[in-house]
Amino acid sequence: MDRIKITGGVPLEGAIPISGAKNAALPLMIASLLTDETLTLQNVPRLADVQRLFDILANHGVDTSFQGKRNGQDSLAGQTVAMTASAIVDTRAPYELVSKMRASFWVIGPLLARMGEAVVSLPGGCAIGTRPVDFFIDGLRALGAEIDIDAGYVIARAKNGLVGNRVRFPRISVGATHTVMMAATLAQGETVIENAACEPEIVDLADCLIAMGAKIEGQGTPTIHIQGVPRLHGARHTVLPDRIEAGTYAFAAAMAGGDVTLEGASALHLERPIELLRAAGAEIDVTNRGIRIRRNGHGIEAVDADTAPYPGFPTDLQAQFMALMTSGKGTSHITETIFENRFMHVQELARLGARISLNGQTATVEGVKHLRGAPVMATDLRASVSLVIAGLAAEGDTEVSRIYHLDRGFEHLEQKLSRCGAQISRITG
Template identity: 70%
Template sequence: MDRIRITGGNALRGIIPISGAKNAALPLMIASLLTSDTLTLENVPHLADVEGLMRILGNHGVDIAVNGRRERQENDYSRTIHFTCRTIADTTAPYELVSKMRASFWVIGPLLAREGRARVSLPGGCAIGTRPVDLFLEALTALGADIEIDGGYVNATAPKGGLLGARYRFPKVSVGATHVMMMAATLANGTTVIENAAREPEALDLANCLNAMGAKISGAGTKTITVEGVASLSGARHRVLPDRIETGTYAMAVAMTGGDVTLEGTDAALLETALDTLRQTGAEITATETGLRIVRTGDRIMPVDVVTEPFPGFPTDLQAQFMALMTRSSGVSHITETIFENRFMHVQELARLGARISLSGQMARVEGVSRLKGAPVMATDLRASVSLVIAGLAAEGETVVNRVYHLDRGFERLEEKLTRCGALVERVSE
């Protein structure tokens, strides 16, 4: 099993290219199930989750060509992948595939819309909370689907003649459930109105792609999305938006270590709240022609309180990274997690590096320390793993991060990008 070895103490200086967003690429890939034509996606990142989803889509009959060929391209950050699903080969998404990645459960929407039936295993994924599928199933039920859970599988059947447009209000904001309902509604009979919808940029990106395929979606990016069902969708070409979580992660790494880094190919509008928060810590952030420039020249990191919220609030996917930054602040900060009930598993690992963090329910009190000291640590989930890397970059001595397969799920060539900016980071294989 691979490990990441970090020798801390170096300021980051240089250029880091920002990859396409994992959280946008996955639903876009799944949308290929809605059409018999080819969906071409540009700027698709090299990630374990993307590779895993390609295997799942292949199981359903999707033919996949990477950069016009079937083999993986290793020398290019930006991949173009062509997805063609002439016919659905199988409407079952088996446990052995779905259990490895939660987002793969989302195939239930397109399968149900196009074929009228789907049998999908209940999902797995990171252990950061229960994250039930109730919202997904209630949304599909509102569209007329008959849902039955049996033997760990969700069996869904559409009415004869297809799904039916409906008005549905989510009891709580869910990005995944918004994706699924929006995709299913594109082929439903009539008009669907989704209230209390997720406003995340990834939901808007999916809507833009679906519209390019012939869907009729309006209001994406707001709390109310309207979908007028169409008889069929065609192929399209779409570019995956930049990864705002990767952007925020590297911005926090620069704030942690000091230095001057330009994040190329990203957009400040995707994470304004997080960037404003980062500015309060003392980082200087300016827009450039190619992306964002992050600079921190001062010795002090100012403490800032944070509450995670759905977009446009502070992202839960940046909570662990920001906590790592606050471990070196010049005071006390409070971080409140409102999205997931079990997303503080990185606290004990940060403590191994010398962090002073105490928990009270869903709030963490972080008392900044003057120094962190390298130690062996263990990644527990995707975002927690990169928080340990950020802490290790500023720690004295050597930090070894175990279970880096979590990192590979969501960060493309992390050690290479950091090394190019002066960090001492290497992957070690046992």
């Protein structure tokens, strides 16, 4: 099994190109099921989760072709993919595919809207909480679907098509917002989604659907209006930059010290993380190239943070921020408000010398002067990269095992950090 080895204590200097957002690419790929014409996506990241979703969509009849790189294009640039679902050959998404990645459950919306039926396995994904699919099911039922659950499968039918309605989520859910919004594009009449997620990835999907002929207003606000249309057509769309990847490398630069530019990163999508970085002592400049992070000589200050739905501090950056706070001067408190089981990285950070105590959903981090390298184990996607961040600043060598988690969400991680001087390599086998 592959491992990543890091020799810490080397400041980062240089530029890191930010990939297309995984959390945007996945629903955009699923949107290809809504039309029999070709949807071309640019800046698609090369990730294990993306490849898994290609396999799942192929099972439904989506033909995928990859366009070659242009002359002079950076070797780390994203790929361009043309996806065509001219005919849906199977409306069943089996357990052996869906169980590997939670987001694949979202195919239920487009399949139901276009074909009037879908049989989709209950989802898998990172073990960071229960994350039930009740909101998805209730939202689709509000659009007129008949839904049963049998033997681990959600069986959905809408023989006469979906019908627009008012859908109000009891709690903000990005996945449910994606799913209901896609389904509503082909429903009869108007759908109003209330308490919708406001994440940039929601806006990116809406913009793509509009390019495909959908009528959507209010994306990026808590209330989204969708006027259903009879059919959607093909389009070309560029996946937005990954704000979670950008935030991750920003915390890494602050942790290791140095001067790093995150090429293509959007500061508008990272306002709260940038506030926390500045409070922690990093210098942040927004340039026409992206975001520049510097920390030279200034120690890391302890800062408190609570996760919250966008535009708050993302739960997907909580573990990375905690890694930074392990070297903070003083005590910081980090409260996780989104998922109930997202502190699995704490024990692994403790192996590097971190001092962290847990009380319910709040972690108290007492900064230490030095972390020391040790063998550690990744427990989920975001936790795994927090161990890399800590290893960049730790004395000696750190080896991170079970890095298949990393490959699910970070494209060319070792190459990007190596370009900036990090002593990091992958050990195969």
